[in-house]
Amino acid sequence: MKMTATSSDRLARAQTQLLAANDLDIGKLEQGLGHLWGQGADYGDLYFEMSTRDTWALERGKVARAAFSISQGVGARAVAGEKTAFAYSSDISPKAIEAVTAAARDMQSAGHDAAETGRGVEVKASNEDASAYGLIEANGGFETIEKVALLRRLDEMARAVDPRITQVNAQLAVEDSTILVSATDGTLAGDVRPQVRVNLSVVAENNTRRASGSAGDGGRFTLGEFTQARLAKMVEKATSVALTNLEAIPSPAGEMSVVLGNGFPGVLLHEAVGHGLEGDFHRKRESVFNGLIGEQIAARGVNVVDDATVPDARGSLNVDDEGVSGQRTMLIEDGRLVGLMQDKTSARIMGDAVTGNGRRQSYADLPMTRMTNTFLERGPYDPQEIIASVKNGIYAVEFSGGTVDITSGQFNFSAEKAFLIEDGKVTAPIEGATLIGVGNEALKHISMIGNDLDLGIGFCGKAGQTVPVCVGQPTIRMDQVVVGGAGA
Numbered sequence: 001m002k003m004t005a006t007s008s009d010r011l012a013r014a015q016t017q018l019l020a021a022n023d024l025d026i027g028k029l030e031q032g033l034g035h036l037w038g039q040g041a042d043y044g045d046l047y048f049e050m051s052t053r054d055t056w057a058l059e060r061g062k063v064a065r066a067a068f069s070i071s072q073g074v075g076a077r078a079v080a081g082e083k084t085a086f087a088y089s090s091d092i093s094p095k096a097i098e099a100v101t102a103a104a105r106d107m108q109s110a111g112h113d114a115a116e117t118g119r120g121v122e123v124k125a126s127n128e129d130a131s132a133y134g135l136i137e138a139n140g141g142f143e144t145i146e147k148v149a150l151l152r153r154l155d156e157m158a159r160a161v162d163p164r165i166t167q168v169n170a171q172l173a174v175e176d177s178t179i180l181v182s183a184t185d186g187t188l189a190g191d192v193r194p195q196v197r198v199n200l201s202v203v204a205e206n207n208t209r210r211a212s213g214s215a216g217d218g219g220r221f222t223l224g225e226f227t228q229a230r231l232a233k234m235v236e237k238a239t240s241v242a243l244t245n246l247e248a249i250p251s252p253a254g255e256m257s258v259v260l261g262n263g264f265p266g267v268l269l270h271e272a273v274g275h276g277l278e279g280d281f282h283r284k285r286e287s288v289f290n291g292l293i294g295e296q297i298a299a300r301g302v303n304v305v306d307d308a309t310v311p312d313a314r315g316s317l318n319v320d321d322e323g324v325s326g327q328r329t330m331l332i333e334d335g336r337l338v339g340l341m342q343d344k345t346s347a348r349i350m351g352d353a354v355t356g357n358g359r360r361q362s363y364a365d366l367p368m369t370r371m372t373n374t375f376l377e378r379g380p381y382d383p384q385e386i387i388a389s390v391k392n393g394i395y396a397v398e399f400s401g402g403t404v405d406i407t408s409g410q411f412n413f414s415a416e417k418a419f420l421i422e423d424g425k426v427t428a429p430i431e432g433a434t435l436i437g438v439g440n441e442a443l444k445h446i447s448m449i450g451n452d453l454d455l456g457i458g459f460c461g462k463a464g465q466t467v468p469v470c471v472g473q474p475t476i477r478m479d480q481v482v483v484g485g486a487g488a
Contacts, residue, residue, distance in 0.1 A: 001024070007189070007318070007319075007325075010178075010190050010191050010192050011188070011189060011190035011319060012190075013178065013190065013192055014178050014179065014190025014191065014192065014204070015180065015190065017050060017178050018049075018050060018092065018093065018178060018179075018180045018190075019048075019180065019313045020050040022093050022094075023093065023094060023254075024092070024093070024097065026182075027098060027187070027479065028094055028379065029046055029097070029119040029120040029158070029182045029188075030182075030462065031097075032076070032097045032098070032100075032101040033045070033046065033101075033182060033183070033184050034065075034103050035102065035105055036076060036077075036100060036104060036105060036184065037102040037109075038186045038379055039181075040080060040108075040149075040368075041078040041079055041080045041085075041108060041184070042079050042080055042081065042422070043078075043079045043183065043184055043286055043345070043348070043349065043359075044077060044078045044079065044104075044183065045075055045076075045077050045177065045181060045182065045183035045184065045187070045322065045323075045324075046074060046075070046097070046100075046101075046181070046182045046183075046186045046323060047074065047075045047076075047077070047180075047181050047360070047363055047367075048073075048092060048179065048180040048181075048362040048363065049072065049073060049074075049177060049178070049179045049180075049362060050070075050071070050072040050092075050177070050178050051070070051072070051175060051176065051177040051178075051362075052068070052069070052073050052176050053067075053068070053070075053071075053072050053173065053174070053175045054068050054070045054173070054174045054175070055068075055146075055173045055174075056147050056148065056151060056171065056172050057065050057151075057169070057175075057408065058148070058151035058152065058154075058155055058171070058419045059166075059169050059172070060167070060168075060172045061152070061155055061168075063148060063151075065211065070361040070363065071090070071330070072090065072092055072363075073088055073089055073090040073092065073095060073362075073363040073364060074088065074089055074091075074092050074097065074100060074363055075087070075088035075099045075100070075363045075364060075365075075366075076088070076097075076100035076103070076104040077104060077333070077366065077367075078104045078105060078107075078108045079345055079476070081349075082283075082345075082349060083108070083176045083386075084345070084366060084458075085104040085105070085106075085107035085108035086104060086107075086294060086366050087100040087101075087104045087107065088100060088154075088363055088364045090206065090364075098282060100371060108177055108338040109234075111410065114225055114371065116366070118321070118454045119409075124351070124417075125175060130143045132229070132479060141221075141222075141224070141366040142174075142223045142224070146223075146359070147172060147223070150172065150175040150198070150223065150226060150231075150276065151170040151171075151172060153231060153232055153233065154170040154198070154200055155166070155168045155170055155459065157231060157235045158200065158202050158235050158238065158239055161236075161239045161243075162239065162243055164202070164204045164205060164206055164224060164243065165202050165203070165204050165239055165242065165243075166201070166204065166205045167202065167203035168201075168202050168203075168319045169199070169200070169201045169202075170200050170201075170221070171199045172196070172197065172199075172257060173195075173197045173218075174195075174196050175194075175195040175196075175197070176192070176193065176195070176241065177191075177192075177193045177195070178190070178191070178192050178193075178237035178279040179191050179193070179274040179321065179387075181319070181321065181322060181323035182323075183323060183326070185344075185364065185428065187323035188321035188323070189319045189324075189326075190319075191317070191318045191319045193220065193317075193318075194220050194221065194222065194405065194470075195218070195314070195468060196218050196220075196221060196223055196225075196226075197216065197217070197218030197221060197457065197468075198216065198217055198226060198234070198315075199214065199215070199216045200214065200215050200216070200220060200233075200235065200238045201213070201238065202239055202242050203216070203242060204239070204242035204243050204245075204246055205246075205296030206246050206455075207414055209246050209347060211241075211242045211244075211245035211246050212241075212242055212245075212248075212288070213237070213238040213239060213240065213241030213242030213243075213416075213417075214238050214241070215234040215235070215238040215241075216234070216456075216457055216458075217230060217233070217234055218314055218457050219312045219313050219314045219316075219457070219470075220312050220313065220314065220316055221312045221448065237398075239290050240417070241398055241416055241417045242370060244417055244429045245417065245429065245431055247428075247429055248428075248429040248430055248431035249428050249429070249431070250406070250430065250431065250432055250485060251394065251418065251430040251431060251433035251434075251483065251485030252394070252420070252430070252434045252483065252485050253483055253484055253485040254483060255479070255481065255482050255483070256393045256394065256481060256482055256483055257390045257391075257393035257477060257479045257480075258393055258394050258395075258396055258435060258477075258478050258479075258481040258483065259386055259387055259390060259393065259394070259395045259396070259421065259423075259475065259476070259477050259478075260384045260396050260473070260475065260476050260477075261395070261396060261475055262383070262396065262450065262452045262453065262454040262472075262473060262474045262475045263454035263455060263458025263472060264398060264457075264471060265397075265398065265399050265456075265473060266374075266375050266376060266455075266456065266471040266472040266473035267317070267399055267402070267413070267456070267458060267471045267473065268399065268402065268411065268435070268442075269304065269374065269375070269376055269411050269473060270319075270371065270374050270458075270469070270471040271402060271404040271411060271413075271438075272404050272411040272438075272439030273332075273408065273439045273440070273443065274304075274306070274331075274371050274374045274443065275404065275406050275462070276288050276289045276409060276439060276440075277289060277306075277337075277339075277340050277370045277372070277405055278333050278340070278342060278354065278357070278369040278370070279340045279341055279342040279343065279346035279347065279350060280342050280343070280345070280346045280369045281406055282340055282346070282350065282369055283349050283350050285345050286406060286407050286422050287406060287407070288407060288409035288438075288439065289406060289440060290404070292337050293337055293338070293339075293340075294336060294337065294338070295336065296335050296336050297332065297335065297336070297337045297390075297440055297443060297444070298332055298336075298443030298444055298446065298488055299333040299335050299443065299444055299445065299446045299447065300334055300335045301334065301335065301449055302332055302334070302335045302376065302443060302446055302449070303330070303333055303376070303377040303380055304330075304331045304332040304375070304376050304377070305329060305330050305331060305374070305375065305377060306326060306328075306329045306331060306341055306355075306371055306373065306374045306375075307319070307327075307329070307342060307372065307375070308326030308328070308356055308357075308372035308374050308414055308468070309326055309327065309328050310373045310455070311441065313373045313455060313469045313470045314373070314457045314458075314469065314470050314471075315371070315372040315374075315467075315468055315469040315470045316372060316373060317356065317359075319356070320343075320356045320357060320358045320359055320367075321358050321359050321367045322343060322344050322354075322358035323358045323401075324344070324354050324356040324358060324366055325356055326356045326372065327355050329341060329355045329356075329357070329373075331374075332443075335443075339355075340352065340355075341355050341357035341369050341370075341371065342354050342355045342357060342369060343357055343359075343368060343369045343370075343384070344358055344367075346369055357369050357370055357371070357372065358370075359371075359372075359467050361465035361466060361467060362468075365465050366460065368463060368465070370460065370462060370467055371460055371469055372468075372469060372470075373455060373469065373470035373471075373472070374382050374469070374470075374471060374472075375453065375455060375471065375472035375473055376449070376453075376472070376473040376476065377446070377453065377473065377474075378449065378450065378451050378452070378453040379449025379450060379451060379476075380449070380451060380472045380476060381448050381450050381451060381475075382447060382450070383389055383450045383451075383474075383475040385448075386448045386450055386475055386476070386477050387421060387424065387426060388424040388425075389421065389424065389448060389477065390421045390424060391421075391424065392420075392421065392423075393420075393421045394415075394418050394419065394420060394421060394430065394433055394483060395418060395419045395420075395421050395426050395431060396415040396417075396418045396435065397415075397416075397417040397418060397419070398416040398417040398418075399413050399414065399415060399416055400414050400415075400416040401413070401414055402414060404439070409438045409439040409440050409441070409485035410437070410438050410439075411435075411436070411437060411438070411439055411442075412427065412434050412435065412436045412437075412484070413434065413435045414433070414434050415433040415434070416429075417429070418430050418431075418433045421463075423461060429458050430485070432485050433483055433484075434483065434484040434485065435481055435482075435483060435484075436481075436482040436483070436484055437481060437482060442478060442481070444463075445478050445479045445481070446476055446477070446478050447477050447478070447479050448476065448477035449474055449475075449476050450474035450475035451471065451474060452475055453472060453474040454472055454473075454474070455470040455471065455472035456468070456470065456471050456472060457469075457470055458471055461476065469473050
């Protein structure tokens with residue numbers, strides 16, 4: 001049963017867990033913020049966080065790893081112009097508040113800029129008793145035996161698909177975080193964030209080859225949401241990739257039309273386009289999309305959004321790490337660049353509105369502009385109609401890794417599961433297909449957009465920090481794509 005809560009409920013819980021339990025109150029926060037602001041800063045904030053994390057891994061049918069961790073702390077930030085002073089402590093107490101605000105104030109006076117590294121200088125924790133910190137129930141009532149049983153069920157289901165499945169690894173992670181943000185602009189916001197993730201990887205072997213496949217699922221819900229149907233979908237995906245690639249032939253190479261599958265293939269959009277629409281890259285003039293607001297940067301019908309309000313999605317946020325409500329931000333509308341994602345610093349410097357995209361990995365890291373759930377919206381075409389429209393090309397169903405240069409927009413992504421398209425029909429599986437291009441140019445060559453939007457889960461890395469996100473798209477046709485492959 002899902003529990004509903006208002007912003008007031010979430011703030012009250014954050015105040016109880018992070019302030020009252022540590023002999024802190026709003027008055028002490030205001031005093032600390034006054035110290036930050038009093039030295040001429042444009043903005044200052046205090047960010048409190050307490051998180052628990054429970055992880056389990058099953059390998060070859062046996063529990064290989066299990067870990068439980070608790071972390072808590074506070075970060076203090078003072079921003080003047082484009083320079084940021086930042087300090088943090090793993091202690092949450094009145095003395096810690098005094099120490100981190102004093103350190104940030106002193107660094108600001110000295111002209112220190114923590115934004116160059118994204119991290120500050122740690123203020124050593126005091127020896128005060130931390131036993132008042134309560135443990136957060138992170139698993140939705142699941143006992144240890146139930147967590148192991150879930151992983152073993154995945155193992156058994158995967159092995160039962162085909163005798164060629166010879167290895168199965170499964171992992172789960174359950175995390176709960178409580179955060180509170182207090183800032184000199186009057187912000188006082190709290191959030192309680194559940195996060196679960198289950199991953200499955202398999203290896204298939206025949207007499208001559210071996211191939212691997214993987215699948216993942218998760219979001220802001222409890223382990224109880226992993227029904228038999230949900231697990232079966234993961235098993236089908238992972239085993240299908242591995243078994244298909246046992247029969248794969250070398251990919252052709254050259255310029256051709258490519259049909260991209262729905263869901264996780266949206267990682268190409270996330271990397272090749274999404275990062276380039278983050279406000280901090282624009283204010284630093286490091287994005288290939290600089291100066292193009294209002295311009296046609298993609299084909300007609302292309303609509304791209306970053307949406308932190310998707311129910312239960314992995315990247316969703318009630319409030320971001322600067323206390324701004326999570327929002328749906330239109331980035332590209334009918335092919336035109338209409339908006340950027342903004343945190344408070346970039347929005348202030350650029351004279352733009354904040355969009356709820358200020359995110360940080362933890363209290364020990366500076367917030368920066370980050371994506372949440374970024375995806376291409378659905379279009380009018382049936383996926384089979386899109387495939388049938390291609391005379392000769394490839395159908396890239398799943399992706400693995402890739403690289404992108406934000407400044408130039410150049411990208412390359414490897415297809416994990418792909419097929420030839422011949423005379424409008426999906427035929428032989430292929431391996432070694434790599435998509436090569438430039439993000440802003442590739443968008444102009446999207447010619448058909450499917451009606452089967454889906455989201456995939458992942459981690460997003462930036463400046464040494466990782467945060468949970470969703471990527472997504474419907475099935476799309478992209479023309480004039482350069483494919484690097486093993487074939488000529």
